[in-house]
Structures are given as structure tokens and as C-alpha cells.
Amino acid sequence: MSTVNCPECEAPIEFAEGTEAGEIIVCPDCGVDLEVTSIEPAAVQLAPMEQEDWGE
Amino acid sequence: MSETLIGLVSQYSPSGQEHGAVEWLVARMKSLGYDNAFIDEAGNAVGVMGQGAKQVVLLGHIDTVPGEIKVEQVSDLFYGRGSVDAKGPLASFVDAVAKVGVKDGWQFVVIGAVEEERNSEGARFVATQYKPDFAIIGEPNQWDRVALGYKGSAWANVTVKRGQAHTASGEETAAEAAVEVWLKIKAYVDSFNADKPKVFDKLLLTLRGMDSDSNDFEQWAKLKVGVRLPVEVSPEDWYVKLKEIVNGEIVEPTGFAISAWKCEKNSQLVRAFLSGIRSQGGEPRFVYKTGTADLNIVAPVWQCPAVVYGPGDSALDHTPNEHINLDDYRKAVEVLSAALEKLSG
Numbered sequence: 438m439s440t441v442n443c444p445e446c447e448a449p450i451e452f453a454e455g456t457e458a459g460e461i462i463v464c465p466d467c468g469v470d471l472e473v474t475s476i477e478p479a480a481v482q483l484a485p486m487e488q489e490d491w492g493e
Numbered sequence: 494m495s496e497t498l499i500g501l502v503s504q505y506s507p508s509g510q511e512h513g514a515v516e517w518l519v520a521r522m523k524s525l526g527y528d529n530a531f532i533d534e535a536g537n538a539v540g541v542m543g544q545g546a547k548q549v550v551l552l553g554h555i556d557t558v559p560g561e562i563k564v565e566q567v568s569d570l571f572y573g574r575g576s577v578d579a580k581g582p583l584a585s586f587v588d589a590v591a592k593v594g595v596k597d598g599w600q601f602v603v604i605g606a607v608e609e610e611r612n613s614e615g616a617r618f619v620a621t622q623y624k625p626d627f628a629i630i631g632e633p634n635q636w637d638r639v640a641l642g643y644k645g646s647a648w649a650n651v652t653v654k655r656g657q658a659h660t661a662s663g664e665e666t667a668a669e670a671a672v673e674v675w676l677k678i679k680a681y682v683d684s685f686n687a688d689k690p691k692v693f694d695k696l697l698l699t700l701r702g703m704d705s706d707s708n709d710f711e712q713w714a715k716l717k718v719g720v721r722l723p724v725e726v727s728p729e730d731w732y733v734k735l736k737e738i739v740n741g742e743i744v745e746p747t748g749f750a751i752s753a754w755k756c757e758k759n760s761q762l763v764r765a766f767l768s769g770i771r772s773q774g775g776e777p778r779f780v781y782k783t784g785t786a787d788l789n790i791v792a793p794v795w796q797c798p799a800v801v802y803g804p805g806d807s808a809l810d811h812t813p814n815e816h817i818n819l820d821d822y823r824k825a826v827e828v829l830s831a832a833l834e835k836l837s838g
Contacts, residue, residue, distance in 0.1 A: 457761075457764060458764065458768065459763070459765070459768050461763075472767060474771075485767065485776075485778045485779045486779070487778075487780070488779065488780045488781070489780065489781050489783070490634075490780050490781075490782055490807065491782070491783045
């Protein structure tokens with residue numbers, strides 16, 4: 438099972454079975470959204486920033 | 494520079510006058526090697542690549558707002574009506590699918606829909622004709638952003654009537670009562686929004702017009718009230734609440750009311766886009782929009798993973814300065830190609 442540390446709070450996070458690259462997961466400790474950028478080796482980074490914008 | 498982008502933008506096509514652009518795009522898709530390209534019953538341009546069972550619909554719109562702009566390239570900027578909203582995104586769909594070509598087990602359908610800038614007649618027809626596994630809607634959101642939500646909208650006329658009275662009587666006039674009604678609506682909306690930090694979750698209220706008149710026996714005042722809706726409030730919910738707030742005054746819904754839509758961000762489709770944006774050196778971002786798009790029409794019917802994507806700065810939508818950065822366009826084609834490759838790989 439792949440394990441990484443949350444880049445926000447450094448809590449250890451274990452990837453659930455079947456986790457895919459690009460998946461958005463939530464840090465169980467601090468609740469921040471993380472993007473799984475690689476499975477092997479295991480890597481995450483803060484999920485894409487959420488912005489708001491006017492327009493069509 | 495993309496011949497698809499130049500050719501499509503050169504075909505001036507405000508809503509209701511799309512036929513020339515549609516014919517041009519169908520011919521262009523045939524020349525790019527699409528298996529089939531045709532004009533559907535609603536007048537949309539449709540191009541089909543592949544015959545597989547899994548289907549991706551890439552839905553852009555081919556109409557623009559009126560106001561022709563000289564088509565020209567200045568350095569790396571390409572000017573013309575629709576270059577951003579939304580022929581840039583549509584052309585990038587056409588070029589990306591041509592680049593990816595046929596993939597075993599998959600079918601890519603590119604659609605240039607008509608009438609998006611009016612009542613979305615093209616998308617309403619398309620919604621009934623397909624049941625895709627994935628949907629990509631074309632609107633300008635910058636090449637490194639994926640739009641995941643568009644607000645809904647609902648319009649209504651609120652009419653206040655009162656009997657005629659002498660101006661010295663001190664009785665409330667219809668116009669005065671209408672102002673009070675407006676303040677009540679606004680107070681409700683302010684209260685609804687109070688605990689919601691995100692604009693996407695708020696009601697966005699606008700008073701679009703106010704009019705009043707009288708005859709010998711009656712006076713009236715009419716408010717044109719518009720609202721941009723969050724996901725949690727459907728147009729039907731809003732009209733019920735509006736009637737409750739105005740307490741007996743007349744509420745008449747006008748135009749086409751549209752529900753808001755929020756896409757699932759943990760989908761294979763979103764993952765393919767994140768990977769595609771990173772492959773071009775970008776740092777992907779998500780965006781939620783306060784406007785509406787054809788996403789709001791098709792997504793509730795299709796109920797499949799969807800995103801809105803396309804190059805261009807939506808701040809230039811509908812402006813006389815509408816232009817697209819050609820480097821952004823090229824990157825968007827690469828992002829789309831990479832996303833389709835990953836999805837169908």
C-alpha cells in the first residue's frame with residue numbers, strides 16, 4: 438500500500454486500493470483536497486485551486 | 494496557425510445566421526478525415542470520428558453575439574467575433590479530435606450547436622439525440638482551467654396593482670408598493686446569502702427594469718426581476734419563494750429558466766484533463782462560473798461525467814476587442830488531445 442505525507446499538515450496518508458493518478462482525495466487529518474499526481478512512486482499535491490469567475 | 498480557427502471565425506455567424514459557418518465546418522471536418530460530417534435537423538454542424546460503443550460528445554457553439562469584428566492576426570493574437578466565445582473552443586475540439594483520430598472502441602462526436610446565445614435551440618435538440626459516456630462543453634475558460642459549474646437563471650415580471658386614488662389621499666401608490674416589494678425580495682436574498690462565502694452558492698439578484706402606468710381606475714407598476722441560481726435552488730423553487738415573498742402580487746415567469754449544474758470533480762474525465770494540462774507545463778485550476786452555458790441544458794439529461802473547457806479569456810466575451818492568444822489555442826488543442834488519448838487509452 439502506497440503512503441505519502443500531506444503537503445499541508447504532513448499527516449501520513451495511505452492510498453486506498455484502486456486509487457488512480459489524477460484522483461482528488463481528502464487528507465483525513467486536515468481535510469484539504471489533494472490531487473494524486475503519481476501512484477508509483479506515491480505522490481500528492483494540493484488539488485487544483487478553485488476559482489470563481491463571471492461569464493458564460 | 495490553425496486553419497480551422499481562421500476559417501470558422503471568418504464565417505460571421507450571429508445567432509440565426511449560422512448556416513454558412515455550419516456548412517463550412519462540416520466541409521472542414523470532412524477534409525480533416527472525420528468518418529462522417531453532416532448538418533443535423535436543428536441546423537447544428539456534427540462531425541463523427543470512430544464507430545466504437547463508448548462515446549464522447551464535444552459540444553461547442555457556432556453562433557456568436559452580433560457585431561462583426563475585423564478578422565486579423567496581430568503578433569500572436571487573433572481577432573474576430575467568436576474567436577473567444579466560442580469558436581476558439583469549438584475549433585480546438587475539431588483540431589484535437591482530428592489529431593487523435595480513430596480509437597478502438599470509441600466514438601468522438603464534435604458538435605457546433607446553433608442558437609446558444611439566444612435560447613440554446615441547438616443544444617436542446619442535441620440533448621435528446623445522444624447519451625454519451627463523457628461530455629466536454631466548449632466555452633472559454635483559459636487553456637489551463639477546467640470549469641466545473643455554471644449557475645442557473647430565472648426571470649420574472651412582478652406586477653403590483655392598486656386602485657386609483659387622489660394624490661392628496663396619502664394612500665400608497667402602485668409604484669411605491671413595487672419599491673417595497675423589491676426591498677422585500679432583496680432582503681430575502683441578502684439573508685439567504687449571508688452564510689455563503691462562495692458566489693457560486695449565492696442567489697445573484699438583478700432588477701432589470703421598472704415601469705409604471707395607470708388608467709382611469711387602476712394604477713400598476715412592473716418589476717423585471719432576474720436571478721442567477723445556485724445548485725440548491727431550482728427555478729421552480731425560486732418562483733415558489735418569489736410568490737411567497739411578494740405575498741399576493743402577480744409573478745409571471747419569463748423566458749427560459751435554467752437550473753444550475755455542478756460537475757463531479759472526481760471523474761475519469763477530470764483526471765484526464767488535469768494530466769493533459771500538466772503535460773503542457775500548466776498548473777491546473779478549477780473554476781465555477783456565474784453565467785450559464787449549454788452544460789446546463791445537456792448535463793441534467795445526459796447525467797454523465799462532464800467538464801467545460803476551452804481556450805480564451807471569457808472577460809473578452811461579447812466585447813469589440815474579442816481576440817484569442819494563439820499560443821493558448823495551440824496548448825488547448827494539445828490538452829484536449831492528451832485528455833482524449835488518456836480517456837480512450
